[in-house]
Amino acid sequence: MLSNQPVSSTTAWSSAATDTDFWTMLAHTLLPSYVNTCRWFAGKARQQTGFSVQTIHSLDLPDGDLAFLLILEASYADGVPENYLLPVSFLTKPDAAVRADIPEKGRIGELTLDGQRGLLIDAIYDERFREVLFTAIYQNQTIAQPNGQLNFHRGKGLEEGDDKLSSQVLPVDSSNSAMTFGDKYFLKLYRKLFEETNPEVDMVAFLTDESNFTHIPAFGGSIIWKQPNRADVTLGMIQRMVPNDKDSWMQTGDYLNDFLYGVPQRMFAIREDVFDKVELLGKRTGEMHCALYKPSRDGIPTDTAFAPEPFTDEYRTFLIKRFEDLLERRYALLIDNYTKLDPLAQRLAWVFMEAKEMIETFIADFRTRPLDSLRIRIHGDYHLGQVLATSSDFVIIDFEGEPESTISERKIKHSPLKDVAGMIRSYHYAVSAKLFNSTETDNIDPDHLQRVSDRWFYLIRDTFLDAYLDVFGAPHPLFKNNSEINFLLLIYLLEKAVYELGYEISYRPAWVKIPLKGIIDVVREIEKIRLSDGHSVHDVPMLQTGLLQTKGV
Structure with missing residues (x-):
């Protein structure tokens, strides 16, 4: 202005x-x-x-x-x-x-x-400026500046012969700026800067240049500001544009419209192609994580930024502290806003609060439990909105990581099951939001809706997870065994659902039941571990599921 x-x-x-x-x-x-x-x-x-x-x-x-x-x-x-x-x-x-x-x-x-x-x-x-940026990347230019230099790096995704392309600025307002070149390439200029390379550029460049994983917009190049004795700063990245119909959140919503139609008639029907799509997304997710798993080979070490790492005490302490702080804030927020919740959400909230000691014991178990699975760089903010649906496949986008985390935190290696947990939670949101917020279900008992929602979700969750794990085979260094897979997945699912709870309490009280239900599902699984684990703490109260029962159910 x-x-x-x-x-x-x-x-x-x-x-x-x-x-x-x-x-x-x-x-x-x-x-x-x-x-x-x-x-x-x-x-x-x-x-x-x-x-x-x-x-x-x-x-x-x-x-x-x-x-x-x-x-x-x-x-x-x-x-x-x-x-x-x-x-x-x-x-x-x-x-x-x-x-x-x-x-x-x-x-x-x-x-x-x-x-x-x-x-x-x-x-x-200014079209002249856009042309200069693109040409500098295409030609791998290094331009000296009084304070360091600008390195324009060309990646594999930028094709020969594309040196002269018309350009335009995309009209979408966001936290970065986007320009297109020849309707073939997409240049993102990062506005808020950090004294570290952007995790998205690191991830996309690695997947494009170091693997055969093609289900991302290919890395075309980057703009890096290099300074003496200072960390590199990422200014921009160029990628191939991907024709797509919609993101997977919208696609899943379309499938759920068909499912929703039968609910008032007490019909439970899921089209077969829904399972096909979910299986394919599970497979692509597994392939992405396989591409990110790069151990040293033939004595040649992997780039330390991407080398697999074990579950160290340092990592466990980091995750536990973040989780405990998050949990404490969410309990306080839930207590302060309890009266604003609908009856179903209030019952779920009670079960969650009564399970506090069990959750704390589970977290303490994570601190000392032997874990032989490995950690790698992951997407970090993985959900249905981060996957574009093409005519017959999927393309995974936006590798910047959790928006509320620091750049350093976004580069921390996790079990790839953290991404899996993000996608599972996203499917849970999709069905819950559709069933609980549609006019077609206004007159249906909430408890019945919850049961219908659960049935759809459990089928989709298991389909996704089975297809995902089939990619790796067994055994695989990333996953020691099924016991560790189940334990780690619960850790990340619980963390994700507790994180979601804060947003919903503050901005969408009507949706609070969605993350609360996710938390209760995890706590049920934790209780199963307690009952089968000879090292469980016997004086910790059991899950109070009786609080969920209502008259006539």
């Missing part, structure tokens, strides 16, 4: 890179109001104390002009500052025809530089 304040400087655009006073002036005038209108700026709700341009990278445009990649620091009254990427270019009066194509959200403000008036814009809306 344009600033109403006229801004001018005696500095010429061609020499602006070295004029710190000019950028300080912009950081106090045009940039704050503009950045606060941008979808990618995450600091809107925080008390801001100012912006400053920390680093300026220069890029030569094809016509001899310049564009700058600004590393903009946002400071706050509380907490650490954040760094954002803001590319800028300057359009002068002769560029009137070009200016007309710049959308309002790309216009930073009117500016007069060295007597020449023009428009300062976000450079992603």
Whole structure:
């Protein structure tokens, strides 16, 4: 959004890179109001104390002009500052025809530089800038800068002969910016920056360049800022575009519409092709994890970032602490909001709270139980919305990891069963949301709906899990045996459902029963382990399932 304040400087655009006073002036005038209108700026709700341009990278445009990649620091009254990427270019009066194509959200403000008036814009809306980025990646360029260098790396997914392609900015507002080239490639420019390489770039590059797994948008290249004695910073990544009908959440919703139709007539029917799709997704998930499992071979070590690791004490301590903190916050939130819940959710909440000691004992068991399974890099935020459905297959996308985790945490290796747990929880959400939030089921007893929902979910869950495990065969180093598979899957399922609980209590109280039911399912399985495990703690109360019973059921 344009600033109403006229801004001018005696500095010429061609020499602006070295004029710190000019950028300080912009950081106090045009940039704050503009950045606060941008979808990618995450600091809107925080008390801001100012912006400053920390680093300026220069890029030569094809016509001899310049564009700058600004590393903009946002400071706050509380907490650490954040760094954002803001590319800028300057359009002068002769560029009137070009200016007309710049959308309002790309216009930073009117500016007069060295007597020449023009428009300062976000450079992603400048076709010259987009061309420079793509060409630099295609040619594997390294461009020296006063503060390090920009490395443009080309991956296997960028084909020969594609050096000159038309481009456009996708109109979707998100936490990053997206550009397309020739309707064949997709360039994501990361806006919020971290002093580490982006996990998505690491993962997609590894899967494309180091494996035969093709069910991702192939890695076309990356833009990395390298500095002496500092960690690399990822600025962007290019991938192949994938034609798709919809994501798997929408596809599953379509299948559930057919299932939903029969529920009021007390008909239970699942089309055979639903099982085929679920089996295929289980298979593709297993193949992805097989591709990520790269032990050293013939004495040649694997990149340490992807080498398999055991369940160390350090990892167990990390996971347990995160889980215990999460659990404590969720119990408090549930107690504070108990009266807002519907009767079914209240009964589930009681069972969950009564099972607190059993859950704590289960977590303590994780600390000491011998585990010979291995950990690897995983997707990290795996659910139906992260899988695109093509005409006959699936493509897995978005490897950035858990949005609320730090970059370092997103790179921690887990059992691949953490991804499996994410997908199982996603299927549970799909059926529960459909059955409990449809007008067709308004007059059906909630307990009956729960039983119908459970039957669909258990069939789909087992179909997915069986197909997934069939990919590995037995034994496999990632999974020592069935006992460890069951135990670890319960750990990750419980963590995921407890995490979901917080969001639903805060924003969708009507949906609280969904994660609560997921928690109760896990606790039932924990109880089975207790009953069959000679090391179980006998003075821990059993699960109070009688609380779930209602009159007439």
